[in-house]
Amino acid sequence: MELRNKTVNVAVQVLPMSDNHDMYDLVDAAIKVIENSGLKYKVTPFETVIEGSYGDVMALVEKxxxxxxxxxxxxxxxxxxxxxxxxxxxxxxxxxxKYE
Incomplete structure (x- = not known):
């Protein structure tokens, strides 16, 4: 089985820490990268769920x-x-x- 090419869902929660920046501004920067990725995603209050091939999603998590x-x-x-x-x-x- 080749997981790298399977469509997966990855929930990513980033908790950035900074003395000089608002945490939500940093989270917004992360969400912008996800929006620009071309992958399907859904922002929720505690995390963002991303759908795509395992390889593509994990590369996006790094970005x-x-x-x-x-x-x-x-x-x-x-x-x-x-x-x-x-x-x-x-x-x-x-x-x-069933929820939407």
Whole structure:
């Protein structure tokens, strides 16, 4: 099984820390990178869920962290939850359709 090419959902929560910058401004910089990625995503109050191939999503997670540092974060906690399925693909719509 090649996980790298499977469609997965990754929930990413960044908790940037800075003495000189508002945390929410740093989170907004991270979300902007996600918006510009071209991948499907859904922002929620505590995390953002991203849908795409495992390789593409994990590369984006690295860019999200870099965006926080470029924007002024001195330290960063980055929490991830990954949902994958060895028999197929995982989509945001599969989990959210009945609620929207």
């Amino acid at each position: 999200v962290q870099e965006a926080c540092f470029i924007s002024g974060a001195q330290k960063l906690l980055c929490n991830l939850k990954i949902q994958s399925d060895h028999t197929g693909h995982v989509t945001i719509a599969d989990k959210m359709a």
